[in-house]
Amino acid sequence: xxxxxxxxxxxxxxxxxxxxxxxxxxxxxxxxxxxxxxxxxxxxxxxxxxxxxxxxxxxxxxxxxxxxxxxxxxxxxxxxxxxxxxxxxxxxxxxxxxxxxxxxxxxxxxxxxxxxxxxxxxxxxxxxxxxxxxxxxxxxxxxxxxxxxxxxxxxxxxxxxxxxxxxxxxxxxxxxxxxxxxxxxxxxxxxxxxxxxxxxxxxxxxxxxxxxxxxxxxxxxxxxxxxxxxxxxxxxxxxxxxxxxxxxxxxxxxxxxxxxxxxxxxxxxxxxxxxxxxxxxxxxxxxxxxxxxxxxxxxxxxxxxxxxxxxxxxxxxxxxxxxx
Numbered sequence: 001x002x003x004x005x006x007x008x009x010x011x012x013x014x015x016x017x018x019x020x021x022x023x024x025x026x027x028x029x030x031x032x033x034x035x036x037x038x039x040x041x042x043x044x045x046x047x048x049x050x051x052x053x054x055x056x057x058x059x060x061x062x063x064x065x066x067x068x069x070x071x072x073x074x075x076x077x078x079x080x081x082x083x084x085x086x087x088x089x090x091x092x093x094x095x096x097x098x099x100x101x102x103x104x105x106x107x108x109x110x111x112x113x114x115x116x117x118x119x120x121x122x123x124x125x126x127x128x129x130x131x132x133x134x135x136x137x138x139x140x141x142x143x144x145x146x147x148x149x150x151x152x153x154x155x156x157x158x159x160x161x162x163x164x165x166x167x168x169x170x171x172x173x174x175x176x177x178x179x180x181x182x183x184x185x186x187x188x189x190x191x192x193x194x195x196x197x198x199x200x201x202x203x204x205x206x207x208x209x210x211x212x213x214x215x216x217x218x219x220x221x222x223x224x225x226x227x228x229x230x231x232x233x234x235x236x237x238x239x240x241x242x243x244x245x246x247x248x249x250x251x252x253x254x255x256x257x258x259x260x261x262x263x264x265x266x267x268x269x270x271x272x273x274x275x276x277x278x279x280x281x282x283x284x285x286x287x288x289x290x291x292x293x294x295x296x297x298x299x300x301x302x303x304x305x306x307x308x309x310x311x312x313x314x315x316x317x318x319x320x321x322x323x324x
Contacts, residue, residue, distance in 0.1 A: 004094050006054045008047055011089040021121065021130045022048030025085055026059070037086040044085055047077075050132045054092060056083060057127060074127065104148050107180075108188040109133060120144050120153075120291075123187070135183045143189075144290045150174040150189060151290055151297065158182055169283045171290060173297050205254070205314030206299075209245065211238070211321050222294060231292040237285045239266040244300070244311035245319050253319065256301075256308035275306050282309060 006018040025033040028042040041060025054077040063070035065084040079094035105116040126138030142153040154166035162178040176191035208223040267273035286296030
């Protein structure tokens, strides 16, 4: 299938692409297209790609003239359609996806094939989601990219990836051609890059990990491939990182640490914390790493079925647990 690439063109000939996260038009300087007119709302309209194609969502109180019809509710757009916001005249343009370099990943939802951007893409049944899938709960699934690696984060029950159920809050790596399903609707994730690049190589460990302790948590800087990436972590996630990077003897850095040892260190005053709490903490730390541009599931490995966890480090990884 050839994906359709959507753009919007203005009266002066300027044309901008409509990415998977859409284009917001309004008076606010935070909008993608700013219209300096008092009749225009701060966020007046959202042009986005949905499972039906291109869609215009009015956000302000005033109607939007679409093909000379005043609209106050979402409306589907086709190539050649036009809409007017104050003095701004916009025309919808469509082109074949092979007219430019194809995206590394696409997601096929109900026959509509969308390129996946690097920022997280949110799929759900709400009008505020990046991709609207009728029948799904709001913000049901988030898709993250780190380089050419893709990860799915489930925010609700009932999500399956390649036939396996996902726990809400978990972050799982995606393989080419995997099916993502929820409430009877299926999305297919397809890789278009260099063959074999979509399969993540085994992590060899960072060159350096530095942790600076703050009043409530810590700043963590991890250098991989010569690129330092920083993230903030809570106190509990810091406790998890600390025992994984500096486990008690006779364990060495990079080895699996049992759940019992981790639970005793992270929840020292609680006899109710269990493997479920630990799984949730691991999911959150992996997600923090992904948001920082790191492969969280590859760096923090769990024994299949649970029982032990490790942080993958190399033989020459420099670890500074006290200062940056």
